[in-house]
Amino acid sequence: MLLPLNNIFNGEEMVEITWLGRGGQGAVTAAELLATAAINEGKMAIAIPEFGAERRGAPVRAYNRIVTKWKELPKTPVLTPEILIIIDPGLATKAKSYVSTEKIRYLIANTTLSKSELLKSIGKDISEENVYVLDATKIAMEIFGRAIYNTVMLGALVGSVPLVSLSSVENAIKKSFSRKLVELNLKAINMGANKVKGGA
Amino acid sequence: MALGLETKKSELKPLSTNKAVAEAAKDSNVDVVAAYPITPQTTVVERLAELIGEGELDAEIIHVESEHSALSAVIGASAMGARTFTATSSQGLALMHEILHIASGLRLPIVMSVATRALSAPISIFNDHSDIMNQRDTGWIIIFTSSAQETYDTIIQAYKIAENSNVLLPVMVAYDGYVMSHTIEPVEVLGKKVAEEYIPKKVSWNRLDPDRPITIGTITSPDYYYEFKYAQAKALESSLQHILEADSEFKKKYGRGYGAVEGYMMEDAEIAVLGTSSYFSNLKYAVDELRKKGVKAGAIKLRVYRPFPREQLYELIKGLRALGVIDRSISYGMTPSGPIALDLMSTYRYKNIPPIQSFVAGIGQRRMLIEDFVRIYEILERRASSNSINEETLFYGVKGIDL
Numbered sequence: 001m002l003l004p005l006n007n008i009f010n011g012e013e014m015v016e017i018t019w020l021g022r023g024g025q026g027a028v029t030a031a032e033l034l035a036t037a038a039i040n041e042g043k044m045a046i047a048i049p050e051f052g053a054e055r056r057g058a059p060v061r062a063y064n065r066i067v068t069k070w071k072e073l074p075k076t077p078v079l080t081p082e083i084l085i086i087i088d089p090g091l092a093t094k095a096k097s098y099v100s101t102e103k104i105r106y107l108i109a110n111t112t113l114s115k116s117e118l119l120k121s122i123g124k125d126i127s128e129e130n131v132y133v134l135d136a137t138k139i140a141m142e143i144f145g146r147a148i149y150n151t152v153m154l155g156a157l158v159g160s161v162p163l164v165s166l167s168s169v170e171n172a173i174k175k176s177f178s179r180k181l182v183e184l185n186l187k188a189i190n191m192g193a194n195k196v197k198g199g200a
Numbered sequence: 201m202a203l204g205l206e207t208k209k210s211e212l213k214p215l216s217t218n219k220a221v222a223e224a225a226k227d228s229n230v231d232v233v234a235a236y237p238i239t240p241q242t243t244v245v246e247r248l249a250e251l252i253g254e255g256e257l258d259a260e261i262i263h264v265e266s267e268h269s270a271l272s273a274v275i276g277a278s279a280m281g282a283r284t285f286t287a288t289s290s291q292g293l294a295l296m297h298e299i300l301h302i303a304s305g306l307r308l309p310i311v312m313s314v315a316t317r318a319l320s321a322p323i324s325i326f327n328d329h330s331d332i333m334n335q336r337d338t339g340w341i342i343i344f345t346s347s348a349q350e351t352y353d354t355i356i357q358a359y360k361i362a363e364n365s366n367v368l369l370p371v372m373v374a375y376d377g378y379v380m381s382h383t384i385e386p387v388e389v390l391g392k393k394v395a396e397e398y399i400p401k402k403v404s405w406n407r408l409d410p411d412r413p414i415t416i417g418t419i420t421s422p423d424y425y426y427e428f429k430y431a432q433a434k435a436l437e438s439s440l441q442h443i444l445e446a447d448s449e450f451k452k453k454y455g456r457g458y459g460a461v462e463g464y465m466m467e468d469a470e471i472a473v474l475g476t477s478s479y480f481s482n483l484k485y486a487v488d489e490l491r492k493k494g495v496k497a498g499a500i501k502l503r504v505y506r507p508f509p510r511e512q513l514y515e516l517i518k519g520l521r522a523l524g525v526i527d528r529s530i531s532y533g534m535t536p537s538g539p540i541a542l543d544l545m546s547t548y549r550y551k552n553i554p555p556i557q558s559f560v561a562g563i564g565q566r567r568m569l570i571e572d573f574v575r576i577y578e579i580l581e582r583r584a585s586s587n588s589i590n591e592e593t594l595f596y597g598v599k600g601i602d603l
Contacts, residue, residue, distance in 0.1 A: 005205070032384050033213075039214035042207030047214075047384040054487075058361040069206050072347060074485050075376075075383050075478050076569050 003106075003130075003161055008083075009068060010105065015163070018081035018099050019153075021088045022058040026150030030087065031062035033154055033176060035169035044070045050077065059091060059098050064161055083161060086110060087153045089137055091114040093121040108156050108196070110136035110149055125181055132160045132196040139191050153186045155192025164192055208386075215387045216556035217380040221287065221313045221373070223387070224355035226257040229395035231282035234273035236292060240325070242315045242381055244287035247272040250502075267292040271312075278308040279416060281407035283359065286310070289356040289377055290317035292493065293331045296337070303370045304339030304432060307360030307416050309357060309405060310370040316528075317377035318564045326565030328376045329476070333529040333539045339432055341371040341439055342506040344476040348385040351375045353456055356394055360446040366403040367439045374505075376478040378565065390454060391428045398453055403570040407446070440507045458481025460509035462501040462557040465491065466561035471580055472517065473524040473573070476502050479562070481496075486573035497577050502540065510547050517544075520554040524576055527593075529560045545591070555589035561596040572597065579603050 009015055017034070021027035028049040035047035043066065050061035065079035082108040086092050092111035095101065104147060108131075109118055117132040133196045134156055136149035143152075151173070158166050166189065173185045215223065221244045225233065231250075251257045260277075264270045265289050274284040288296060293314055297585035303310050316332045318324035337344065341361060345351040351373060358371040365442055375381065395401070406414060420428065444460060451457025464484045466472060475483050483499035490497040500523075502509075502514050517523050527538025541558030557580050562568050576596060583589045594603050 036214040036386045038205075039212050039384075041203045041205075042209065042212060044208075044386060049382050066205070068204075070208060072481050072484070073385075074482050074570060075379050076482060077567065079569065 005162065008106070008161055008163065010082075013069055013071075014065055014073070016066045016078040016081050017066070017083040018078045019062040019064075019083065020084065020091055020095060020098055021060055022056075022061045022091070023058045025087055026094050026148065027060050027062040027087055029176070030085075030150040030154045031064050032171060033172045034064050034157070034164065036172040036176070037164040038066055039167050040171060041164055043164070044073070046075065048075055048077065056104065059088075061098065067149065070112045082106065083108070083157070084118070085153055085157055087136070087150055092118060095122050106130045106132075106161055108132040108151055108153065110134065132156055134192065134195045136192065138190065139195065142190065143188050151188040152192040155189035156196045157187070159193030159196040162183060166190070183191070204336065204427070212386040214384050214387055215244070215348055215352075216382050217351045217375050217586070218243040218315065218347040218382070219247050220352040220387045222251060223389050223484050225285045225311075226251045226354045226393050227390055227392055228283065228285070228356055228359050228399060229257070229392060230259050230285040232260045232274060232277035232284045233287075234264055234270045234277070234284070235579040236265065236267045236270050237263050239294045239581065240288070240290040240317065241378075242287055242289055242313075244313055244315075247440065248285075259599065261320065267295040270550060271296045271303060271310075274310050275299065275303055275308055277305065278310050279306065279408050281405075283363075283401060284310050285312070286295070287313040287315075288377065289315040290319060291332050293335060294319060297335065299336055300338035300340060300370075302417065307368040307435070308370060308555075309359070309368055311358040312370065312372050313351070313355060314325055314372050314374040315377035315381040316374050325331055326529075326566040327379050328563050328565060329528040330530070332372070332374045333531075336373070336506055336539065337367070339369065339436060340441065341367075341369055341436065341504075343371065343373050343443075343504050344502065345373060345375045346477055346480045346501060346503075348380065348383070348387045349456070351380070352387050352389065353454070354373065354458070354513050356390070356399065357446045357450050359399045360375060360449070361439065361443050363399070363402070364442045364446070365406050367434055367435060367442050368405050369439060374477065379478045393483055398450065436507050438489070440504065440509060443504055443507075448579050460504040460512045460567055461516060462503060464499040464501075466498040466500065466516055469494055470496040470521045471577065471584060472498035472500050472520055473526060473576055473580065474500040474502055474544075475526045476528075476540070479526055479528075479573075480567075482570055482573050483570065485570045486577060489574050490577055495581065505540075508543060508547060513544075514548065514551065514553075517553060518551075522580055522589060523554050524557045524559055526559045526561050526576065526578040528560070528600070530560055530563070536591050537595075541593065555584065557583055557589045558593040559596050560593050568596045568597065582598075
C-alpha cells in the first residue's frame, strides 16, 4: 500500500535516502533518476553519488535528499538514512557495515529473505509494514537477461514511498536511456512498483 | 492533514554542476571551446561536445593533446576576438600554470571552469583546493561558487566581467570537484536569450586582425615590462567593482545575485566560520544546529577570492568575538598553513579584527559531515573563551590528532 507523505516526512522538512549496491549496478543512476523525477515535478531534491574507487563489484552508495520546502541542501554523504534501499542481494545482510541503521524508518531490499529475517540480519526493529522485500534479481533476469536491478528497485521505492509519481520516473528514464533500453527500464520500474504493491 | 511538497513553477533542469557549466557556456554563446578530453577532464566538455553535435551551440571545439595546449588554443582564439571557454581540474590546471600567466598578461577575457580537486602525489581524484590555491597569483579573477545554480549564473557573469573594457582579465569559476561536479541539483536555466540581453557580443579588447596588424605579448625590455605588470595588478584590484556591477545587473534582470561575500545569521553572530564553495552550505546547517543550542554562530562565504574583497569581508567580521577560517589546501612551510587564513591575517594587519583561528580540513576529500562543522565551531568557541587562539593552523580530521 502506498504510504502517505506525512508519514515519510514525519514532521521533518527533509527526508534522506541511501542506496546501497555494488559498483556497476547503477546505484548512482537510480539516485539520479529519482532526483531528476522530483526536480522535473518542480520539487527540491538532490542526488549525490558516493565517491569511492570506481571498481565493479565494490560496495557503492548513492544518496538523495528531498525537502518539503525550497532550500539549499547540504551535499554531505547520507550516513544515517531514513530510507535505505539495498539493491544488491548480497548486501542485504551486510548493510550495517556500510550504513548506520539508527534512523531507518523504511527499508526496501532486493532479497529472497522474509521481512523478519531481513530485519533480524540487519539488527533493526522497525514495523514490518515499513519493510518491502522483493526478488529484484529474478525480475531483472526476466527483463534484461542480466542482473541489472537498479531500476527495478527504483520502481519498488516509488511503488511504496510516493515521493514522486511513477510517470515522472518514466519520463526521467525516457530522457536518460537510449531507445532500446527505455522500454526495458520502463518495464523494470513498473514491475518493481507492482511487486511492492502486492501485485504480480 | 495531507502534506504537500512545495513546487516551483519556472523551468528547472536537473543538472550536475558540470552539466550546468556546459549549459552556461552554451547560453553564453561561446565561439571556441578547447579542451584536453581525457582525465582529469570533467564532463563539462563532454556535454559541450554533445551540445555542439546536437546543433544547440554553434561553436568550434578543439580537442588538444594537453591542458597546456587547451589554454594555448583558447588564447589564440581569444586574441582573434572569439568568445572562448575551457574547463579543467586538478593536474590539468597545474599543467596550465605557465599559460595562465600568459592569458592574464595578454589581458584576454577567457572564462574557465575549474572543478577543484587534490594534486598528486599520492594520487587522489577527490576534492580539495590544492589545485586552485596554487593558481592564486596568476593574475586571474577567481570566483568560488556554492551550488549548480550559482555556478551556471557565475559563468555567464564571468563573460560580463572579463569582457568589460575596464577589466579585460581572464576568469576562473571554481566549484568543488565531485562534491558539486557530480551532484544533481535543480537549476533554472535562462536559455540563449541571456547572450543577447546580458552579454551581447562585442570585441572590447585588442585583437589580431590581418587588415590592421598589431603584435601582442612581444618581448619587452626592462624599460617597459614593469608597467605592463603594474597595469595588470591595478586592473585586477579595481575589477571588484565591475564584478559587483555585473552581479547587480544580473540580479536586476534575472532575480539572482551573490555579492563578493555572503553572510548567514551574521546580524547578531558572536563567532563565525568562513568557508568556500560547498562548505558554506554545510556551515549554514551547522549554524542552525548551534543556534538551537543558543550559540550565536554565523557563517561566511568567500565567493570572490581574487580580487580579495577586503572591505566587504571586513564588514562581516569586524564585530565578531572570534573567526574560524577553513582552508582545503596547505601552504607548506608557512604558519598559518591555510592560504585564506593567511590572506585575512595579512590584509587586516592594520585593522581592528577578531582573533582568527586557521583550520585545514577536507584534504583529499576527508569526510566532513555537518557534525564535523559543528565541532569546528565548538573548537573555535573553546579556544576563543580560553584566549588560546594563535597563528598555528589546526588540522581537523587527521587520524590520531584530537583537537
